[in-house]
Amino acid sequence: xxxxxxxxxxxxxxxxxxxxxxxxxxxxxxxxxxxxxxxxxxxxxxxxxxxxxxxxxxxxxxxxx
Ligand SMILES: [Zn+2]
Numbered sequence: 620x621x622x623x624x625x626x627x628x629x630x631x632x633x634x635x636x637x638x639x640x641x642x643x644x645x646x647x648x649x650x651x652x653x654x655x656x657x658x659x660x661x662x663x664x665x666x667x668x669x670x671x672x673x674x675x676x677x678x679x680x681x682x683x684x
Contacts, residue, residue, distance in 0.1 A: 638683040640683045641679075642678065643676060645658065645667075645674035647673075648673050648674060648675050649667065651670075652667060652669055654668060654669035654674075655674070656668055656674070661674075
């Protein structure tokens with residue numbers, strides 16, 4: 620069975636075509652923590668899923684899911 624010669628290039632193309640979306644996220648307000656979560660997957664109390672600190676809403680450009 621032949622291995623398609625374009626396989627590697629195709630993978631790169633897929634990466635380039637990733638669509639970035641301005642997305643609401645909740646970012647940990649602790650200086651010692653880089654935790655954040657997408658609004659769609661936020662914890663019920665909007666506290667950081669990593670350290671439990673309060674979070675602040677911000678907009679980030681993230682790959683569309
Ligand atoms: Zn945190």
